[in-house]
Amino acid sequence: xxxxxxxxxxxxxxxTPVNLxxxxxxxxxGTLVGVLPGVxxxxxxxxxxxxxxxxxxxxxxxMLSGLYYGSMYGGSTTSILVNIPGEAASVVTCIEGHQMAKxxxxxxxxxxxxxxxxxxxxxxxxxxMFLAPPLASAALSFGPPEYFSLMVxxxxxxxxxxxxxxxxxxxxxxxxLMLGCVGIDPISGYQRFTFGRRxxxxxxxxxxxxxxxxxxxxxxxxxxxVFLRPEVLRIKFxxxxxxxxxWARSWAAMIRGSFLGFFAGLIPGPSPVIASFGSYAVExxxxxxxxxxxxxxIEGVAGPEAANNAAVxxxxxxxxxxxxxxxxxxxxxxxxxxIQGIRPGPMLINEKPDLFWGLIASMYVGNSMLLILNLPLxxxxxxxxxxxxxxxxxxxxxFCLIGAYSLNNSLIDIVIMIGFGVFxxxxxxxxxxxxxxxLGMILGPMMERALRQSLIIxxxxxxxxxxxxxxxxxxxxxLLFLLYSAIRWVPRHRKSKA
Amino acid sequence: MNSDRVSSLSFWVVSVAxxxxxxxxxxxxxxxxxxxxMPFILGLxxxxxxxGLSLKALIRPEVASSKLIEKGSILRVALLVVGLVIxxxxxxxxxxxxxxxxxxxxxxxxxxxxxxxTILVVAxxxxxxxxxxxxxxxxxxFPKGVWWPR
Numbered sequence: 001x002x003x004x005x006x007x008x009x010x011x012x013x014x015x016t017p018v019n020l021x022x023x024x025x026x027x028x029x030g031t032l033v034g035v036l037p038g039v040x041x042x043x044x045x046x047x048x049x050x051x052x053x054x055x056x057x058x059x060x061x062x063m064l065s066g067l068y069y070g071s072m073y074g075g076s077t078t079s080i081l082v083n084i085p086g087e088a089a090s091v092v093t094c095i096e097g098h099q100m101a102k103x104x105x106x107x108x109x110x111x112x113x114x115x116x117x118x119x120x121x122x123x124x125x126x127x128x129m130f131l132a133p134p135l136a137s138a139a140l141s142f143g144p145p146e147y148f149s150l151m152v153x154x155x156x157x158x159x160x161x162x163x164x165x166x167x168x169x170x171x172x173x174x175x176x177l178m179l180g181c182v183g184i185d186p187i188s189g190y191q192r193f194t195f196g197r198r199x200x201x202x203x204x205x206x207x208x209x210x211x212x213x214x215x216x217x218x219x220x221x222x223x224x225x226v227f228l229r230p231e232v233l234r235i236k237f238x239x240x241x242x243x244x245x246x247w248a249r250s251w252a253a254m255i256r257g258s259f260l261g262f263f264a265g266l267i268p269g270p271s272p273v274i275a276s277f278g279s280y281a282v283e284x285x286x287x288x289x290x291x292x293x294x295x296x297x298i299e300g301v302a303g304p305e306a307a308n309n310a311a312v313x314x315x316x317x318x319x320x321x322x323x324x325x326x327x328x329x330x331x332x333x334x335x336x337x338x339i340q341g342i343r344p345g346p347m348l349i350n351e352k353p354d355l356f357w358g359l360i361a362s363m364y365v366g367n368s369m370l371l372i373l374n375l376p377l378x379x380x381x382x383x384x385x386x387x388x389x390x391x392x393x394x395x396x397x398x399f400c401l402i403g404a405y406s407l408n409n410s411l412i413d414i415v416i417m418i419g420f421g422v423f424x425x426x427x428x429x430x431x432x433x434x435x436x437x438x439l440g441m442i443l444g445p446m447m448e449r450a451l452r453q454s455l456i457i458x459x460x461x462x463x464x465x466x467x468x469x470x471x472x473x474x475x476x477x478x479l480l481f482l483l484y485s486a487i488r489w490v491p492r493h494r495k496s497k498a
Numbered sequence: 499m500n501s502d503r504v505s506s507l508s509f510w511v512v513s514v515a516x517x518x519x520x521x522x523x524x525x526x527x528x529x530x531x532x533x534x535x536m537p538f539i540l541g542l543x544x545x546x547x548x549x550g551l552s553l554k555a556l557i558r559p560e561v562a563s564s565k566l567i568e569k570g571s572i573l574r575v576a577l578l579v580v581g582l583v584i585x586x587x588x589x590x591x592x593x594x595x596x597x598x599x600x601x602x603x604x605x606x607x608x609x610x611x612x613x614x615x616t617i618l619v620v621a622x623x624x625x626x627x628x629x630x631x632x633x634x635x636x637x638x639x640f641p642k643g644v645w646w647p648r
Contacts, residue, residue: 171547178516178540185533192533223578224571391620394605406638418582430505448536460528
């Protein structure tokens, strides 16, 4: 009962004209970010952050979150119509979606992915609404040792899920944590790695690094290719209604995708991507029409598209109830919160009920807006794809420059962005995934505080991490996970040698 | 040059530098860890992982998905980076509006837009759009350049 009362209160916040308007702006920009190849949700969020400076915190959070879940909708449009994924979580949609489009069923594929996204989005908000508050109250008993062990576990799980090898992922995580140490040490006031530069006292700005690694680096990689004007299939409004048997084949896939995606969202790492690939594998195995897979099986669109949306809903849980982001985009969202003076975590739901429940309610509203944006108006977004990449990329670059400058109205953020853009470009070529580094940067200060506070509590004995049952469990899980990756690694390499 | 070797060796050098720098920070007592504690531990982890990666790359280099520097395209990428750096240097002097216009022309050309008319139209539209959105609506105080009357 209490949940319903809270939710009604949330709707009274979300439905004010200002919040409604910015929710719309958020999901609209999110759809654009999803449609455009090259700009992912993390870079999109980073670019939008300066625009939130003058806003009320609740409004800002509603708009930023709208961009994140909105981006999962747009990606499928590009996958289906052009066979290029709009963002990483829609890679798998290309397989069946574009085949369907070639057979003249593009409309049905778009409709099924929009409806699947809506069902999954709504279901995951429902889960989020019921799971986040109890988890937050459980997390109230977390002390520094538990937080430290949780973050260790997160990095160990994240590293092998990132692209490239697990070892490279672990290195990037440690490197990111080290970058997080730059600046004044918050406990002792000592300057670390600043080389006496005033600009580095506050540390390396997290948001310009995200813009560099996910924005500029992407532009540089695209500059290598020769641009061909993509062939965008045209669709008529009446084609958007799937046939009866197509619905019948899709709905179960959507439900399965929603559950799978939501729980995948709780794992640290690129959860929407994992969720969509996982759902595709499940659908392929379970389908009665296995022969159709690879030639446009509608389950292979409905399931993954539902899963990646549900994963975004799931990914909000660690951020809102523990205050720990598990994906780079959630890290940017966390900085959006912090800029507004809000620290997400176990206290958030009780201290700022307006914000928490307003955000939840806005997600129901936003998902429904997205359904309308992505069904009747899908042609409008598809027409953006007809604009040449060679015009879009300079525009993206300009947005990055303006975005980085307007963070603090200073040049140093542009310099950081360009530097990390070049760095990210080479890292990608050498198969190092930037995601663990980004998370390391944002979690670094939290992890360090947790570690040092734990040792102060225990008077210098590291046993504190093993004496507390929850902390010990998480560390043991991390150790087992490391051993498992190592064991899997050895035979594979023996084989490759032979 | 093998990208696996280059990347892991340069990361190893960077890691050693970080570890060396962290040795100069107060490490503190186990009871009360100082500011150098976390960087020291991280430095050790980084040096050992990147050292391992370097050894592996020297003995048996992995075939990375792409070469670090590709001959055909590196020129365009390098020009883009140079363009960005020049933008940075000139921004306080030339000012945001004029520079954005010039920057768009150069970048559109670099990205291979064929017609000059398209380039000019897009550059003008983007510049005025940027002024409207960021200066008028969002009040970002851009540098105006040295010739702007204060």
